[in-house]
Amino acid sequence: MARKRSFNSAQILVLIFISFIILGTVLLKCPFSTKVSISWLDALFTSTSAMTVTGLNVVDPIHTYTILGTTIIMLLIQFGGLGIMTFAVLIYLLMGKRISIKQRLIIQEELNQSTLGGLIKLVKRLFIFSIFFEGFLGLLLSIRFIPDLGLEKGLYYSLFHAVSAFNNAGFSLWTNNLTGYVGDPIVNVVISALFIIGGIGFTVMNDIWEHKRWRQFSLHTKLMLLGTLIINIIAFIIILSLEHDNPGTLGTLHGTDKYWAAYFQAAAPRTAGFNSVDIGALKPPTLFFIMILMFIGAGSISTGGGIKLTTFISLLVIMFGYIRRKNEAVIMERTIPDSAIFKGLTVALLSIAIIFVAIFSLLMSERTFSFIQIAFEVVSAFGTVGLSTGITPDLSSFGQCVIAFMMIIGKLGPLTLVLSLTDRDKQRVRYPKGEIFIS
Template identity: 35%
Template sequence: MNFKLPIRDKLLRFLGPTRMIALSFVLVILVGSFLLWLPLSQNPGMRASYLDSLFVATSATCVTGLMPFAVIDQYNLIGQTVIIFLMQIGGLGLMSLLALFLTLMRRKLNFSEKKMLQDSLNKNDADNIPNFLKSIFRYTFIFEAIGMVLLALRFIPEYGLTQGLYNSVFLSVSAFCNAGLDNITRSSLMAYATDPLINFTVCGLIITGGLGFAVWFDLRRVLPEKKKFSWKRLWTRLSLHSRLVLVITGALLGSGTLLILLVEFTNPDTLGWMSFPQKVMAAFFQSTTLRTAGFSTIDFSMLRGASLFIMLFYMIIGGSPGGTAGGIKTTTFSMLFVLIVSEIRDAGNMTLFKRTLPAGTFHKAFAVTLTYACVLIIAIFLLTLSDPEIGFLPIAFEAFSAIATVGLSAGVTPLLSALGKIVIIALMYIGRVGPITIVLSLMRMKQNRKTNNLVYPHGDVLIG
């Protein structure tokens, strides 16, 4: 019998999961850039080039936040709505949206589709994908709705009911998706540097989106207990992944806040003019936004060199797997740290929270980090050639911010040349999709059984 495969099955078999993920972002970016380039999306008298439209579409879809101009200056209601959809699609993934649509239409997902979604969602297995997707979208919209309501308490009195609600929706989606874009001012959230409601609402959305879906569901699993509540019992029932993510996220937020506070404490152009509680809040906000969110309540072009240098490392670590944040991820950083400590101690097994970790986890962490480093070296080299008038540290900051999908800038984004913008576009795309995904999507992984079964003699190489 000759069975005819549906088009979606043929497409998945031909392209494979990694290529489908990579191409889905390309498709969204190209459609978004065309819509943003159209005059009907732009304010009267404003006409952005296609390269700038492509830059903005990539920034929104890859939830980065770098912009060659302010959203409020360039785009009208139509253009801003396009950006909202790009941020939402970029944060959740086009493949996830299509799979949810098929699920709601009572269409079953085949094995290839489940494998693709497993890869795109960073899920350990392909079990119960439809319910997992529904939960992701349900919680996403719940968190964004809560953020919208809290932000509306400030924006409705300031901008009126309609515009205030719209601004609240835009900022809530952007913050939860870690996109870093706003449609309110020309200077991010600097006008609200001392406003606790805006600061802590945005921080809450950033952290929630950056923790990852797996951590939400794990917390949901252990929280509704009928027995007497105990923090110790809660902690021990969490998975190893959730405990690691929560510990590293807390450590990064706390140490980042402290370092920014110490370095910028007396800087009159950043924290120096604030009261002590306001300084702590502002330092915490910048530490949170380094989790790949891209908002700022201080002028990053006025930061001291030491702050910019420290922020490079926080940006590249980023958020956690399976969420809306970028970077190499907190768990990757943790594995590298555990590996170094184990080597120093000459420990036989590598353990964490009394659990032995497989060697493959460390190999993958090392591969991800090394790939990011290689891409960054090439990109910074190209940027120093294309834009030699910009200093090295601001250029490096821009490159780290782009590949980690952070969106913070030391004020150089509008100054970039055409080639410089193309390099940043490439970095934002690579950072969102993942460098290893990009490499795999460009290769056809053909298994050669004879080669795989060969075992060569052992050899020794001196290290260090």
């Protein structure tokens, strides 16, 4: 009567992911990785932050880790951002092996695809896109970094920041992140281009690559492109008007620097997590607004996190549809099916519930920090954003564990995690063609 135990796709993904975090922790704890002694918790936090492409730090990377250490971090970011299974596929393909159905199912889960067809092609493209953007835009970065840091260090910094940006990790080798380049056009344009492209999602890149013309793009692609543009413009205006006179942030900047800083800080919260101004010095309404951006996040099947831009748009469409007395959620002449609505609603509610439990826990464990600091930290971890008011290193060990856990939940997605806890195999919701991706 022994029941054969086998893991479902979601469970295998979670297990592999956790294994990589543990591997990263052990490697970062080794003497060759560090300049100063760090605790196991420090190593675990850094490894989790890198694998989940979050960028929150309990230690300052450049003063703590050796070049080998930061390179391990960079590799973890690359694994985490692109997905481990996609790497596994590449290795299999290079070895000339066939990808089994079981493996395809796991990749399907990881890439949030509804069919098994075209998966391998998608994975290959995904690599080509990554190498192209990280390489090409990394070279552009070196135009600025080589003169500033010398050839070798300049190239390394360019590669590290290109990888960190494209994978929306927000890790930086400067202690004050990118505040030193607040008004620099090259750094602003290249870094933001990298994280916006990385955050818009691989299916969107693929769609643009294949169809090239707006009319032929899928609904998902159109929504992502327009949505990203609109939300960035709104965020730019709000942040500029709130912070333009704040002496701690934009107030002391002159000329175009002010606009670059507002632009950068408007685009970065939806997962990238870089900062070119001091986040801890932002006004409370700005922090609150950035928390909303962090919750919304980037695109599905991208290097970004959050509940995802299309989920947010779908919820808005349902709301405005109901207010205008429609019984369907219609956008751009397409109906959003019930299954997608249920999924979006579930993702949003589950996310809010998890965030609330985490805030509640930290309010109990941390008595020296304010509510907004704690809420900001939790939402940042959940959205795998990595912006912080600066409290991360001073959190209690319990608090750091909660934040690390939130980063993992945020990266894997609350739904994947919940589904990985259920035993039976997934009855996949199959979307009709031309569908938008939720979460």
